[in-house]
Amino acid sequence: MAYRLSLSRMDELLEKMRESYTIYAPMRFEKRGRYSDTDLVRYDKIRSVRDIVYDEKSHFSPKEVIHPITQALFHFTEFEYRESEVDERPVLVFVRPCDIHGIQRLDTMFLENGDAADPYYKRLRDKVKFVLMECGKGWDTCFCVSMGTNRTEDYSLAVRFAGEELLLEVKDPSFRPLFASEKTADFRPEFVSANRLTVRLPEIKSRDVLEKVHALPLWESYDTRCLSCGACTAACVSCSCFTTSDVAYSENGRSGDRRRVWASCLHKDFTVMAGGHGFRKTPGERMRFRTLHKVYDFRARFGGADMCVGCGRCTDRCPQLISFAATLNRLSGEVDRLNAEAAAATGVSV
Ligand code: SF4
Ligand code: SF4
Structure with missing residues (x-):
């Protein structure tokens, strides 16, 4: 089913969704960009649908929702340790098709790369549902079509922003009661079919x-x-490298946190x-x-x-x-x- 909603009505529904879900989307952080007079667009918790920056590519990807820049794994003293806790609420993330594919690559790295799934990734990943943001034409540096990541069906909701209203497809049956009394519409998200950039992938044959x-x-x-x-x-959605470090408390150097922190194979x-x-x-x-x-x-x-x-x-x-x-x-x-x-x-x- 799909619906046509004003932004104010969507905000009312979003408020109801926020009773159960933590909701992340790309947001603008003014004057926090690369230069002093530029903005940064990165993921954070939203309160209103008007917080969502949908007409620019975010500078950073949604991966930090499930693979945070720094994440306490456990707390220790000299005698014992205790695993860190996470907010048990489910999470909704507004994402583009390529980023959904990117998170699937992270799934492979964290959940399938070895004998056991990474529990610190899994406990966050299991809570996540996607709201697909329609991506009509992409940007100058995109090459999702060459990588086959321009389309996806792996989402719970899909949205097209259109000025003061939006079109919303509801695929996940658990959301249907929330929209039952809304005005229906004919909407399926469209996907980018060609980028300005074309990339040829190397075929290493031996x-x-x-x-x-x-x-x-x-x-x-x-x-x-x-x-x-x-x-x-x-900035890469599919880069998963991290290092671990022990951060000792200043009052007692034998107790502290073990943290996972992003690292880079280019360092x-x-x-x-x-x-x-x-x-x-x-x-x-x-x-x-x-x-x-x-x-x-x-x-x-x-x-x-x-x-x-x-x-x-x-x-x-x-x-x-x-x-x-x-x-x-x-x-x-x-x-x-x-x-x-x-x-x-x-x-x-x-
Ligand atoms: S390497 Fe990472 S950041 Fe660069 S285009 Fe590919 S997925 Fe995006
Ligand atoms: S590590 Fe090298 S390729 Fe990557 S952003 Fe820095 S200069 Fe560019």
């Missing part, structure tokens, strides 16, 4: 080609360009081990790791989709204007050449 991809000079070009700041990975000390050995010492090596994880390793390990969902936020946030789409297209050109050389050497056509 171990031999993979090894040659590792040795490509193109990675060295990032040694001077990439600052290893990690801004791209912080220079990310792979440093005891003794000072690091596996990826240069920015180019780290860029190679991130790029191949996004469009090769994840799919090779789990099958199906790539880890990157083409939201373009990494490109938007990079202070060095490194375009991830351009990196992928450049890599694909090199992989084509390596595949052709490998085929010529074996006499097999590609």
